[in-house]
Amino acid sequence: MSTSTGRLTFCQTCEDVEVTEFLSLGMQPAFRFPVDAQEAETEKLWPLDLGVCTRCGLVQAMEPVSERILFADDYHHLAGLTAGYRGHLRELADELAALHTGEPRRGSVVEIGSNDGSLLDELGERGFDVLGVDPCGSESPGGSPVVKDYFSSQVAKEVLVTEGPADVVVTLNAFAHVTDLHDVLDGVCTILDDRGMFVSESHYLVDLLQGLQYDFAYHEHSRYYSVTAMQAAFELHGLEVFRVDHIDTHGGSIRVFAGHAGVHEIERSVTDLRSLEDSLHLTDRAVYDAFARRVEDHRDELRRVIAQITADGSRIAAASAPGRGITVLNYCSLGPDDLEYVAEISPLKIGRLLPGTHVPVVDQEEVLCGPDQPEYALLLSWHIADEVISRLRTEGFRGRFVVPLPEVRIVD
Numbered sequence: 305m306s307t308s309t310g311r312l313t314f315c316q317t318c319e320d321v322e323v324t325e326f327l328s329l330g331m332q333p334a335f336r337f338p339v340d341a342q343e344a345e346t347e348k349l350w351p352l353d354l355g356v357c358t359r360c361g362l363v364q365a366m367e368p369v370s371e372r373i374l375f376a377d378d379y380h381h382l383a384g385l386t387a388g389y390r391g392h393l394r395e396l397a398d399e400l401a402a403l404h405t406g407e408p409r410r411g412s413v414v415e416i417g418s419n420d421g422s423l424l425d426e427l428g429e430r431g432f433d434v435l436g437v438d439p440c441g442s443e444s445p446g447g448s449p450v451v452k453d454y455f456s457s458q459v460a461k462e463v464l465v466t467e468g469p470a471d472v473v474v475t476l477n478a479f480a481h482v483t484d485l486h487d488v489l490d491g492v493c494t495i496l497d498d499r500g501m502f503v504s505e506s507h508y509l510v511d512l513l514q515g516l517q518y519d520f521a522y523h524e525h526s527r528y529y530s531v532t533a534m535q536a537a538f539e540l541h542g543l544e545v546f547r548v549d550h551i552d553t554h555g556g557s558i559r560v561f562a563g564h565a566g567v568h569e570i571e572r573s574v575t576d577l578r579s580l581e582d583s584l585h586l587t588d589r590a591v592y593d594a595f596a597r598r599v600e601d602h603r604d605e606l607r608r609v610i611a612q613i614t615a616d617g618s619r620i621a622a623a624s625a626p627g628r629g630i631t632v633l634n635y636c637s638l639g640p641d642d643l644e645y646v647a648e649i650s651p652l653k654i655g656r657l658l659p660g661t662h663v664p665v666v667d668q669e670e671v672l673c674g675p676d677q678p679e680y681a682l683l684l685s686w687h688i689a690d691e692v693i694s695r696l697r698t699e700g701f702r703g704r705f706v707v708p709l710p711e712v713r714i715v716d
């Protein structure tokens with residue numbers, strides 16, 4: 305089986321426009337933790353380089369890795385959702401319920417990439433008929449059913465036969481990594497009811513650029529969206545964006561509402577964000593070259609700060625191992641010589657090695673918050689810094705925090 309789809313030189317939306325590469329984040333691993341040094345030796349790495357289409361503004365990985373490699377059975381995202389993210393799912397479920405007031409059933413929802421079924425359970429409780437499509441999904445605690453497959457136009461046809469059209473198709477952070485964008489959009493059009501809404505949440509390119517969030521680039525994300533780029537892709541399938549909410553998730557995301565063209569009234573939020581994006585020149589190569597220079601400077605600064613800490617005889621470890629942290633550590637070449645360990649609470653990660661850099665992953669409670677704790681903790685989940693700092697303080701960590709992004713700073 306081929307592990308990458310090869311180097312893509314054409315835009316995945318436009319297909320006939322060559323993309324311009326602007327940033328290389330080096331060789332990066334998948335989000336899979338080797339069990340020991342032997343397994344680490346055979347770990348596979350792929351180049352993570354980003355390019356932009358100067359026609360539609362889509363930013364994409366130059367060499368996407370097949371989702372069939374990345375989302376194999378032991379995929380570690382299943383290790384659990386943060387409390388903040390669970391609240392986010394409840395809020396989204398309330399919002400969708402407010403938009404669908406039918407009695408006794410509110411309508412039907414299909415979720416692409418339903419993960420552990422948390423959102424579907426919330427929607428089911430609010431009176432929706434629900435179905436998930438996810439290759440590693442399992443029946444959720446609330447009993448929401450799942451089709452164990454990758455969503456595609458073919459799967460959509462089968463779902464349409466058994467379930468009928470969907471009032472809502474929803475996908476959270478899965479839209480950036482589907483391998484075949486056009487086939488998935490075909491499938492969405494197939495199952496979406498005439499008046500239905502396709503609701504997707506994706507990390508927002510503008511936040512990525514402005515907040516220097518290059519750590520949001522990893523192999524699970526083969527595309528990075530602006531409203532501009534999303535509209536271009538949707539239009540090719542007769543879908544129209546009618547509302548966009550700019551939300552805090554993952555350091556800045558967009559919740560995009562779309563429907564069959566001409567059905568829904570286009571809200572002000574769409575034109576507002578489009579105006580913002582036009583003013584930022586998201587199809588201009590110079591914007592991305594400037595971003596790449598800032599990323600390189602950041603790498604030098606983070607390495608300098610950590611080298612200074614260890615040169616002074618202090619110890620530093622990383623607190624938690626999110627996907628985005630793995631990108632930073634690999635790009636900045638920060639390994640076991642720089643960080644003593646990574647402290648985690650997930651039993652699926654503890655006792656293993658960090659992908660790529662092979663820093664040992666240890667039990668947070670015993671080590672980072674124990675009696676022999678280091679003076680500094682590198683906060684790789686910096687986008688939820690307040691939540692993590694307050695939790696680590698409660699659990700007994702007394703040292704200082706190095707918050708790596710959007711600029712390196714030390715918090716007492």
Ligand SMILES: [Zn+2]
Nearest residue numbers: 315318357360
């Ligand atoms: Zn394009």
